[in-house]
Amino acid sequence: MTTHPFRQVDVFGSGPFTGNPVAVVLDADGLTDADMARIARWTNLSETTFVLPPTDPAADYRVRIFTVAEELPFAGHPTLGTARAWLDAGGVPRDAGALVQECGVGLVPIRVDGDRFAFAAPALRRSGPVSDADLDEACARLRLRRDEIVDAAWVDNGPGWMGLLLADADRVLAVAPDAGARSERGFYGVAGPAAGRADGVALEVRAFMYDAGTPMAEDPVTGSLNASLAQWLTAAGVLRAPYTAAQGTAIGRAGRIAVEAADGELWIGGATEVAISGTIEA
Known part of the structure; x- marks a missing residue:
């Protein structure tokens, strides 16, 4: 020892x-x-x-x-x-x-x-559109309808994130995923705009992770996911840096992630x- x-x-x-x-x-x-x-x-x-x-x-x-x-x-x-x-x-x-x-x-x-x-x-290690089969699997795991997904993309910078954009923060907070074990792993980042909030938060984020054979886990606050979501959503024109994201709200945390642009990078x-x-x- x-x-x-x-x-x-x-x-x-x-x-x-x-x-x-x-x-x-x-x-x-x-x-x-x-x-x-x-x-x-x-x-x-x-x-x-x-x-x-x-x-x-x-x-x-x-x-x-x-x-x-x-x-x-x-x-x-x-x-x-x-x-x-x-x-x-x-x-x-x-x-x-x-x-x-x-x-x-x-x-x-x-x-x-x-x-x-x-x-x-x-x-990003993987980016671009998500196939219909992968999106259907994500919807089944997260108990979402396809018509609730505004946009989806691979936003993987290591763990394997798939990004799912919903209409707004309220819908993000209402997501009630299937918590049971799955045979295939899957890492999902669900985000929705939070316009007009008094606390200055512009995006509500949740992170759901299925390791193969284990029950679903929700991560309280996830830097890697917020990084890749920022790259995706700023490039798509959904958000502009600087902005603040909130995460952990649904599980009793109060995470705040600051996204800034400087020196050609997102921080x-x-x-x-x-x-x-x-x-x-x-």
Whole structure:
């Protein structure tokens, strides 16, 4: 057994314990793939990350991202939470106010402004229209009618997201998916415009995930999905950056994701707070 610094960080919250937590194991050298998978299952959070020395000289650190079921090449709230944990544990970036993370999709730039962090949305691995068969499957899982879907597209930057645009935020919040296990995995991002809200939110988002053979899970606040939705919906003219998205409303969270355009990139950001600090024996 070895001792490793540990942080649990709340990401994208609008107040204490309102966002999405990520577990971060620092100085993870020596942990095997099986060790990492076992720890991720034990934390039982949507993601657990493991921080390692970079292999690319342009990066400040390297991260591996695990769900309870698999390793991901990229995920948004783990990216911001890991950056906050790395700095909190004494990490010193090459450039003040910025970090570069190495992960499965390559190098991801991260901006730092106090407790607010933002990452540059990575390029989509899959984009374009969704086939009728895939859309029918999505409708069956999410209990939606085809005529309720305003638009649909693949918006995959790692996990496998399919984006579904509904008429408005109220319809998004009313989605009641089939929570049973399915034989095929599927990751669905459902979004709807929230025009005229007093809190300034422009988009309501929900994320539904079916890992093969497991019941449906709804993610509280999802950086990767909001990144790819932003790329899709701004390119389609549905939204213009900057805007704020809300996520987690339907499950008692109050996530807020800021989308900004700068330097030819879309930046996905929000609050990060270290909620638990200590060590883990592994």
